[in-house]
Amino acid sequence: MFAQRIERLTSSLVRDILAAASREGMISFAGGLPATEVLYRPAFPDAADVDCWQYGQSEGEPALREMIAAQARQLGIDCTAQQVLVLSGSQQGIDLVAKLFVEAGTEVAVESPAYLAALQVFSLFGADFSPVPVDTVGGPDMAAFSQAIARARLTYLTPTFQNPSGYCYTDAQRDDIAARLDAANAPLFEDDPYRDLSYDGAAPRPICSRLRRAPWIYQGSFSKTLAPGLRLGFLVVHPSLIDPLTRLKQAADLHTNRLSQVLVMEMLCDGRLARHVENALPLYRDRRAAMDAALQRHVGRQARWHVPAGGLFFWVQFGQGVDTRRLMADALALGVAVMPGDAFFSGEAPASYLRLNFSHASPADIDTGMARLTSALALQTPALV
């Protein structure tokens, strides 16, 4: 009855976890929610003064596109507003780019581990994956990278505070990757939602800003820095890609809701966004420290991790013997939601990982949640706890 792609709609495990995570009394390390305390609560303009009720342009509000282009140029990306496409959140960018490049059997080079929801969308459209291992300490395996881009039609990377590993590619790695993509003239889709949530100094410039020849798609989001509920993200793309992506956007939802665009424009026009983020960083640093301390206190002997320099996640490796799916189920029963790491691998998962979000729970809840997680772990490895 349905199209074949529906068989590739991955299981609802993640949705089940996130649904469970919203239950009363649950402490959630599972999702990627920003801290509610630092979300942007806009001062609404007078509704009569706002012209955002009629149909708008598929590309986005012209003034907002100008501001996004100006921001991208500050990151070294040579672009004009004509290359900007405003999105209904950055998940939509993955859908549009998948529609542009991916059909049954298309090879897509992805990090291993990679952002779960991107794997889901590429897979929905029929992708086969060429995984590039990314080490939490050393970063991407460059030999694997070269092999992958030789096969792939599209390369999808999240080089800045990678989800889930937290790894941030160095300047040298970015230059190296750009050179290899240029040599192969291979299109890059660089997803960069966490750039502004950088806790130990600014992140290196995007890979897209280093390309001289290969087609590129740079994606950003206002969900992490302002408010996810507004559903606002953007693409800045190589001039050859803006026309088909705009037509795909029009076919997907005509255009992005204009009220969100107006509210975010307000935040961009006079540096308020940068100040808003600056004010939010201390809270995120505190929560990162709280999770590091809780990990040391509760699972210091059973797990390994690196403190991420940005983003919203710890990527925690347990011993090979730990069944993280079972751990997740036991933890849920004890009132803490976590994301099992195997969901982030397009191929076989190499070890027992959990992804733990540190931005949403309070420091006290982080400690309580980690204690519950330890109790769940003890059900599997009583000798170690």
Place this chain on the structure above:
Amino acid sequence: MFAQRIERLTSSLVRDILAAASREGMISFAGGLPATEVLYRPAFPDAADVDCWQYGQSEGEPALREMIAAQARQLGIDCTAQQVLVLSGSQQGIDLVAKLFVEAGTEVAVESPAYLAALQVFSLFGADFSPVPVDTVGGPDMAAFSQAIARARLTYLTPTFQNPSGYCYTDAQRDDIAARLDAANAPLFEDDPYRDLSYDGAAPRPICSRLRRAPWIYQGSFSKTLAPGLRLGFLVVHPSLIDPLTRLKQAADLHTNRLSQVLVMEMLCDGRLARHVENALPLYRDRRAAMDAALQRHVGRQARWHVPAGGLFFWVQFGQGVDTRRLMADALALGVAVMPGDAFFSGEAPASYLRLNFSHASPADIDTGMARLTSALALQTPALV
């Protein structure tokens, strides 16, 4: 370089027309814009009181889903809130339903003529079309309908003030269609954006409310009755379809922007939406009368049309000799934008039609625009004008 589906992305003619239609001094009969005078301009709540900034549920805000289900039950659709999926505008519903049913070679039964943007999306995903001729006076060709649903995996209909023909299916036709769909157990996608813009009495109940066995998808929109810029629509679906559609929604944009959902909830909760629409109808009736008068005055001898009982369009038939693509180009040069009818046919276009929107231009502009259109027509048929 791109996926094969990109070859099926139809030409940007329509986008070009709509872009031209927004030029200074242009009178547009081309788009489907509601009258700006009667758009909903919400009174914003205090931002601090609104809880819509964090990530939300893919299905939509629970309270809004309840209200939409209650509305659907008033139309005779047996449903609960669990069957409601809130959309980022109803264009998104077409994208999601196409993803669910349509792959390369899938037969889709569509009206002929049919809503342009639906044809585009189904085509993008690889559909072949089984057209069902819809006569502006007599409605759908039922023999063709039976043949089409025997072949098709999905049937897409806009039975209420059909876009572009304006035809409204009778009670008897709806019952007949429902019986044939039930007999074939053939899924129906009923798109119903114009139901509330009914100028001569209420429209008959949806076909979905008459089905007993066949799977169904009912789609509505707040774009025509409140404000397109909010990008808010909804699906109400057979219980067997809500899970895959919700997962496709999550993959498309995670969820619909929550601020729009909150604002529309305000309008739904105490009958304000119904009053808002009631207040808008006289303006639409005036404009409909203005376009009918302008047609009679300017092209009464060269064209045929029926006054639509609802919706936003006149579907105007010119003589076979009129080249409507050339007419469109000449009309644009003279300052009036129109939509050539052939874009609404999945197969060969049977005659020279234009679709003329009457809701957006003022009555004075409607007359001026029609005079310009007549001048453009005179370039092709000087003897007749």
